[in-house]
Amino acid sequence: MKTRRIFLQKAGISALALNLSPFSPLLGANEELNMNAMDEKPLRVAIMGLGSYGSRVARAMKDCKRAKLVGVISGTPSKIEAWQEEYNIPAKNCYNYETYSQIKDNPDIDAVYVITPNGLHKEHAIGVANAGKHVICEKPMAVNASEAKEMVDACKAAGVKLLIGYRMHFEAKTQEVIKMRMNGEFGKILFFQGLSGFIIGDPTQWRLNYELSGGGAMMDIGIYSINGARYMIGEEPIWVTAQETKNNPEKFKEGVDETIQFQLGFPGGAVASCLSTYSMNNLDKFFLNGLNGFAEMQPSTGYGPIEGRTHKGPLNHPHVTHQTTQMDEMAAIILDGKKPLVPVDGEEGLKDMVIIDAIYKAVKEGRKISLV
Template sequence: MFQENTAFNTAFSAEAENGYDESRRHFINHAGRGLLAVGVASALPIAAAEAHKAAEAAAPPATGPLDIKLPPLEAPTDPKGADPFNPDAPDRRVGYALVGLGHLTLNEILPAFGKSKHAKPVALVSGDADKMAKVAKQYGIKASSCYSYQTYDKIKDNPEVEVIYIVLPNSMHHEFTLRGAKAGKHILCEKPMANSVKECEEMIEACKKAGKKLMIAYRIQYEPLNRQVQKLVRDKTYGATKMLQMMNTQNQAHDQQWRHKKALAGGGSLPDVGLYCLNTTRFLLGEEPTEVSAQIYSTSGDDRFKEIEENVSFTLRFPSGVISQCMTGYGSFNNKSYTVYAETGSIEMDPAFPYHGLHQERIHAPDGKQMKETPNDPGKDQFALEMDHMAECVRQNKTPYTPGEEGLQDQRIMEAIYQSARENRPVKLPAVAKIDAFRGEAPKDEA
């Protein structure tokens, strides 16, 4: 099974060696505690210090939530400050294995564990043993919990690993999900779920057969500002939604990265960044499209787009009459935004899809006078939020909000988008009457 991937090791050591934003939370917290302990010990009389130690030793271990409450610092008229972070104790957190050590894992996912309440990294899987050894030392992961792609199946013997987070090129999601489920682990898989409807269906079936959960990493569905937009749309705060405009473009490096290889990526801008336009539209409305129409084109003379498409423009029609116009591209300046147009107001997210620095603006006219509102960005780490949700689903035996069925539905629609562009005609989709038909239990919004 692994033979096809070993041939790609050279290309996939495309797991880039660039630096990453290292989380300092663990170091600062522990260093701070250490300095405080030295100061207290030197100040206390010996007898008091011994009594303090005896009391600590006699205290029963904490078994329930470790929530700490503090009195407010603000007057009732001022905005309320944040509550204490209150993470689980390390021995109560869900252990994650990270498969693939590229940009996303090193720059975003591993640092996000420092902001996670319920998850911790306990294992690594990579085709680059030297890089993996360095990362393991940086994050305190045991050498015995580091695996190659060939020895990945041995992860079944590691009781610390409860969830496998697959962060690999798209073509590898299918195989490593099947192998991970067979090893008896829950799966969190990056988007797009896979390269075909058939692969998605097999991933869902493998996890069901193993009795394990499968979640697709649609981080936008867990991010607070985007969840605010969903609530405004669903509550019809500005009346019925009439149309949406979605755009996600970026200008990629001129290199031989795996995203430019159809065998590895499955497609070009559509399954990578265009998927945000598709999935976010479905997330906001709760409806499923009944028709798609699309155009695909690439600019001439650009070697990056010999195998995959550069630009896709597609329109989604919904049962309520709403139309979402979406544009995505791999060769134009970075633009990651969308606007919801409703009867009495509009909601703009610009930017909407990056990992950090999101911005929302609402325009409406109560009493006939136009008004702008800009809610504060809570600044939550999107990867910590989705990993914590998966951890809670494991602990509480719940279906993830974005299960495999959600990824399968997007794959069906993307295949219809490609068909529409190829045949130069609209393509009908099966009607789905239920709202949020492919989602599980929604995450709890934090205050």
């Protein structure tokens, strides 16, 4: 199969470009399966930013039924070449940051998944919107709420959809807990706890460069606890308090948070207690506590299988690579107008950014920040 891919690619054509029937004898078993699943029109996606997370999404998309990786945008020619080879991407679907506005003239790309550093999301997402393509933007969608608002407005003005790269919102065990909460199975929700952290390596990476990251652990991993608090409790917080601890100011420079504890208050009386850190190993726990039951998840947001249990017993849904499900579901949202269990659009991402702004403000001013 690899041989034929290379042949097709060297010939500058893809199976799709050849307009092969899904039952063509030229297609191998895997491709036939995928094409069968793609009886419906797939969402044809270009990935912008071919770093490690972009690569993870691309690999996951190999198993997608409704979404298909068809293009790339990168400043690094050697990466483009490698991806063309690996994913059978035609040259006409390859762009760099100088040329990607021309994507507007490319009828074979429906959407661009922006997976560049946080500090570039606004420029890139708006650039994609202005090229008339739907935007999927990795989270955090921006470095602050003001940028996020600009992005939401720009996508609205351009008439394209803006989705945020939420994985967990589509994960089966997570959804089961959300459904149980929606059905009132936990009773009145009283408490959510999220512990999100890991020890970040290479100190020269963009995630530790304020200009590119817009922050530190909060932007990267703490946001999972913010998301968790919101989708587990099912309300929007009305206040936030936060406390920062920085033990390694060499590694975590001005503006790059190492460890922040934050607390959220909710209109129904629930509270959330969360930890965001770049200095602790494998902190990945959610705990939702209601008057009549609880849910515990650990790992709660990692890439591997989520493990969890509720007062009713263990959660046994099979693991599916999160990004595979995410991209298929996002294809259905964009193409079919499917309504997800929990919103994943730009307005949702903006809510995260409003909270992150408030967390940083709470740290700086040392007081409770109201969100209403």
